[in-house]
Amino acid sequence: xxxxxxxxxxKTLKTLRGESKLTEAHINAAMTDIRIALLEADxxxxxxxxxxxxxxxxxxxxxxxxxxxPAQQVVKIVFDEMVELLGGxxxxxxxxxxxxxxxxxMVGLQGSGKTTSTGKLARFLxxxxxxxxxxxxxDVYRPAARDQLSxxxxxxxxxxxxxxxxxxxxxxxxxxxREAQLRxxxxxxxxxxxxxxxDDELMVELAQLKAELHPVETLFVADxxxxxxxxxxxxxxxxxxxxxGVILSKMDGDARGGAALSIRSMTGQPxxxxxxxxxxxxxxxxxxxxxxxxxxxxxxxxxxxxKV
Amino acid sequence: xxxxxxxxxRLDTLVRGKKVIxxxxxxxxxxxxxxxxxxxxxxxxxxxxxRTQVDRKLLNDTDELKRVLRQELLALLRAPVKSVxxxxxxxELDIPTDIRPYVMMVVGVNGVGKTTTxxxxxxxxxxxxxxxxxxxADTFRAAAADQLTVWAERxxxxxxxxxxxxxxxxxxxxxxxxxxxxxxxxxxxxxxxxxxxKVNLMNELEKMSRIARREVxxxxxxxxxxxxxxxxxxxxxxxxxxxxxxxxxxxxxxxxDGTAKGGIxxxxxxxxxLPIRYVGTGEQLDDLAVxxxxxxxxxxFE
Ligand SMILES: Nc1nc2c(ncn2[C@@H]2O[C@H](COP(=O)(O)OP(=O)(O)OP(=O)(O)O)[C@@H](O)[C@H]2O)c(=O)[nH]1
Ligand SMILES: Nc1nc2c(ncn2[C@@H]2O[C@H](COP(=O)(O)OP(=O)(O)OP(=O)(O)O)[C@@H](O)[C@H]2O)c(=O)[nH]1
Ligand SMILES: [Mg+2]
Ligand SMILES: [Mg+2]
Numbered sequence: 122x123x124x125x126x127x128x129x130x131x132k133t134l135k136t137l138r139g140e141s142k143l144t145e146a147h148i149n150a151a152m153t154d155i156r157i158a159l160l161e162a163d164x165x166x167x168x169x170x171x172x173x174x175x176x177x178x179x180x181x182x183x184x185x186x187x188x189x190x191p192a193q194q195v196v197k198i199v200f201d202e203m204v205e206l207l208g209g210x211x212x213x214x215x216x217x218x219x220x221x222x223x224x225x226x227m228v229g230l231q232g233s234g235k236t237t238s239t240g241k242l243a244r245f246l247x248x249x250x251x252x253x254x255x256x257x258x259x260d261v262y263r264p265a266a267r268d269q270l271s272x273x274x275x276x277x278x279x280x281x282x283x284x285x286x287x288x289x290x291x292x293x294x295x296x297x298x299r300e301a302q303l304r305x306x307x308x309x310x311x312x313x314x315x316x317x318x319x320d321d322e323l324m325v326e327l328a329q330l331k332a333e334l335h336p337v338e339t340l341f342v343a344d345x346x347x348x349x350x351x352x353x354x355x356x357x358x359x360x361x362x363x364x365x366g367v368i369l370s371k372m373d374g375d376a377r378g379g380a381a382l383s384i385r386s387m388t389g390q391p392x393x394x395x396x397x398x399x400x401x402x403x404x405x406x407x408x409x410x411x412x413x414x415x416x417x418x419x420x421x422x423x424x425x426x427x428k429v
Numbered sequence: 430x431x432x433x434x435x436x437x438x439r440l441d442t443l444v445r446g447k448k449v450i451x452x453x454x455x456x457x458x459x460x461x462x463x464x465x466x467x468x469x470x471x472x473x474x475x476x477x478x479x480r481t482q483v484d485r486k487l488l489n490d491t492d493e494l495k496r497v498l499r500q501e502l503l504a505l506l507r508a509p510v511k512s513v514x515x516x517x518x519x520x521e522l523d524i525p526t527d528i529r530p531y532v533m534m535v536v537g538v539n540g541v542g543k544t545t546t547x548x549x550x551x552x553x554x555x556x557x558x559x560x561x562x563x564x565x566a567d568t569f570r571a572a573a574a575d576q577l578t579v580w581a582e583r584x585x586x587x588x589x590x591x592x593x594x595x596x597x598x599x600x601x602x603x604x605x606x607x608x609x610x611x612x613x614x615x616x617x618x619x620x621x622x623x624x625x626x627k628v629n630l631m632n633e634l635e636k637m638s639r640i641a642r643r644e645v646x647x648x649x650x651x652x653x654x655x656x657x658x659x660x661x662x663x664x665x666x667x668x669x670x671x672x673x674x675x676x677x678x679x680x681x682x683x684x685x686d687g688t689a690k691g692g693i694x695x696x697x698x699x700x701x702x703l704p705i706r707y708v709g710t711g712e713q714l715d716d717l718a719v720x721x722x723x724x725x726x727x728x729x730f731e
Contacts, residue, residue, distance in 0.1 A: 160469045163661035166460055231684060231712070232540030232657065236571075262712070264579035265572045272571035317687045344540065348466040348661020350689035371539060374624040376663035399539070399570070 126158040126199070126417045130192040143183045143191060151195045152177060162377035162416045165352040168386050176202050200413055206386055207409035213366070213391040215246075215338050222255065222301035222309040224334045228327060228362060229342040230354055231315030234370030234396055236266065238342050239312040240273035241396065241404035242368075246308055247279060255306035257282040257297035259290035259330065260314035270312055277401050280306075290314075294330055311336070318357035327362050338365045340393065343384060345372045351380035352387045359388040369412075370396035373403065381412050450483045450494055458498070465692035465729045466661050471699060475501055499726055505695055506722040509704040520719070521554050521615075530562075530608040530616045532641050532648035536634060536675060537655035538667055539622030542683035542709055544573070546655055547619050548580035549709065549717035555586060559614040564604030565590035566597040566637060567621035577619050583714065587611075597621065597633060598640040605644040618649070625670030638675045652677045653706060658684045658691030668697040682720070683709035690729050 133150045152173050159169045180198050185191055217223050225242070227235045239256060246252040256274050258281070260266035267283065274281035282297035294311060301309045311334065316323035331339060341355060341364045358364060367388075369381055372395040381392055392407040455476055462472040479497065482488040488497060524531045533550075535543045544567070551561045563581050565588055567573035574590045581588040589604040601618055608616045620637065623630035641648040654677045656664050671677055680698075682691045685708045694705050705720040 157469055157473075160463055161662055163663070166463050230659065230687070232542060234540060263576070265575035268575045269570075269572035276571070317684075319688060344657075344659070346538065346657075346661060346663045346667075347659050348664075348689070348693065349464045350466070350659045350687070351661075353688050354659070371624065373627075374538065374663065375626045375666060376661070380661070 126154060127192065127196050127419050129154040129158070130195055131190070134190070134192045134195070142185060143180050143194065145181065147191055147195070148177055148180050151180075151192075155195075155199055158417060159379060159382075162379035162418070163348045163351070163383075164379035164416065165349055165383035165387070168352065168383045171386070172202070172206070172382075196417070196419065200417060200419075203382065203413040203416065204409045207382060207413060208385065208391050208407075209409060213393050213407070215250075215393065216365070217252075217308075218337055220337070222298065222306050223338075224298070224309045224311060224336040226311050226313065226331060226334060226336040226339045227342060228313050228339060228358060228364075229315060230317065230344070233315065233342045233344045234368070235315065235342045236260070236269050236273065236312050237399065237401075238340075238368050238370055238394075238396055238404070239270065239310050240277055240279075240401045242340075242394070243274075243279045243308075243310050244277040244401050245394075245404050247277075252308045253306050254308040254310055255280055255282055255297060255301045255304075256310050256312065257293060258312040259293045260312060261288045261290055261293070262314045266312075266314065273401065290326065290330065291333065294334060298334065309334075318354045318361075324357075324361050331362055336365075339363060340366050340368050341384075341388075341390070342368045342370055343380060345369050345378045345380065345395075346374060346376040347380045352383045355384040356387050359390065364388060364390045366391050366393040368392070368394045368396060368404075369407070373397040377416050377418065378412055379416050382416060450479075450488065450491060454491065454494070455480055455483075458494075461730060462692070465690035466664075467692035467729070468662060468665065468696040471505075471696045502695065502726045502729070503722050505699050506705065506725065509698050509702045521550065522557050524554075524559070524615065528647075528650060530605065530613050530645060530648075531650050532605070532616050532618070532645055533651040533653065534618045534620060534638065534641070534649040534675065535653050535655060535681075536620050536671055536677070537622065538624050541622065541655045541657040541660075542681075543622065543655045544576055544580065544619050545712060546653075546681050546683060546707070546709055546717065547577070547617050548584060549714055550707070551581070551586055551615075551617055552584045552714045553717060554615055554617075555584060560611070561586045561615045561617065562604060562608050562611070562613045563588045564600055564616055564618040566600045566604075566618050568593055568595045568597050568600060569621045573619075573621065598636045601637045601640050602644060605641065605648070609645075625667050625674075631670065631674045634671075635674050649676070651679070653679055653681050654703070655681045655683055656691070656694065656697075657689075658682055658687060659689035660691075660693055662693065664693035665696050665700065668701055668703060672701055672703065677703060679704050679706035681705075681707045681709065685728075686710045686716070691725075692729060694725075 243254040258267040258270040397403045459476050555561045565574040565577045591600045652675050710716045
């Protein structure tokens, strides 16, 4: 399907052997390959431009190391730069406070995986962090959206606040909040309706929900298959709502997931988890190095470099 | 509201003050096409084609550039319409009367808008005086059948469903029996979202299609692959794998009411010869339109 970047670079840089430094000629030849690889992985056009410039600056004039070929060396520079942009080595956790309940607001475009991720996250918090979550859906628009969360709650054994007599998202949110306080749930996960970043009315609703609930985390759930528009939607959600993190869903597919780099560089917000399946245990911490390998379509070369 | 600008408008800004086609114009053209998710390969080929024509002085000014680019894209999108084979129809309103029930399957990866599209399609087909039945063959996702049931009630059509966890092929079987006994015109099968790289789920889909064919000659008459307009390069692989598994006859491009352009369908039309049949433009029953290559191409440059 895609030719691994490392393979391309090997070919491109073969003709340029025998130099002691990475020359302008090396770099320019390599940059074309890198650029195409990133675009094929759905990294945003503008983000690619910036990225390639940073790599060019880093690479230019570097000594060619004895242990690596110029191709491997360029791959290493690209990889290191990408890992850094993606947040460095460690996966970030959620920020909890002593307030009861801590609210986690789940937001995003239609169909991105919010409801499923709400269930997965609640299960994770209950099992791995010893939290006591309550769930509520304030999606009063999508047919059977609230039923969906109820079914999920039953499946994972976590209570869901429900009130079928109202179609008011604010009433639902407030009542769930009170219920959590009253019954001692330390975490309230709020699943919101999917919405477009240009839907003014629904974006205002979300901003108001956030203002009322004071969430400790506002997580943007993004589909790993998303293309160039990722930047626009994530940026607008961030500007209007204020995000604190990202969940990248559907990473069990074969998309390269370049949106991870785009969203991270444009919003500055960390990717905290990845969704890797439809089941409720299919949630993993985010590891920048793994995603970087995937975006670049390598792994083999990387293990080679690591041995050096 | 966003400002609407068509191809000509955007290209005008792009080449403002420039009568000749400079390298910067071609760069910006590339940015527009890649930004619309047309795909790197298709974009580079299109831009290269234009570059060659500029070099050979076959293309001299920006007016010609606009015209040629529009034609190139339209040709890519229109070609598949001619190549639709089998008994798929150009419009759901032309369903031949000798086919009954006319069986449609709607497939795609998770969350793209299959169920909502089915509601819209059923609404459209019913309004033309057909008896439509929907089949809730997503027995996996939480409350998937409830979602379809709410839609079916709004449209005013019956839904055939089973307990969660039932083999989806068995629900297809039930729905076809029901359709035959009620002499229904059209059955639309809602399938669970599945990622195209999951072999067991793709096999399950193939089985549903096989059962349909066993129960109704030549069924499924139509298999619509739903793609989310925000999808990037992965859309092409989705289309390849679904088309390999079931006889996909066309595409539906959803969520075009957002800012994503859905350009990956150009690459799909080109490589797989699949026509784009409908576009989804919202979450209500009427938010479905017949695909127009002209409107689509113009919107790429908005
Ligand atoms: N394969 C896979 N599917 C997922 C993942 N996360 C969610 N899904 C599926 O994606 C589809 C949409 O998920 P939902 O949780 O309903 O998405 P949503 O964002 O709540 O959708 P709306 O409320 O309609 O905006 C469902 O079919 C889920 O099963 C994931 O990590 N992997
Ligand atoms: N804005 C917009 N939203 C849409 C459109 N079509 C569907 N949606 C929304 O996208 C979300 C997912 O739609 P569904 O119809 O449930 O998608 P699906 O493919 O059946 O999902 P799964 O069965 O979980 O794989 C819902 O929130 C829909 O309201 C559209 O054309 N525009
Ligand atoms: Mg939801
Ligand atoms: Mg569905």
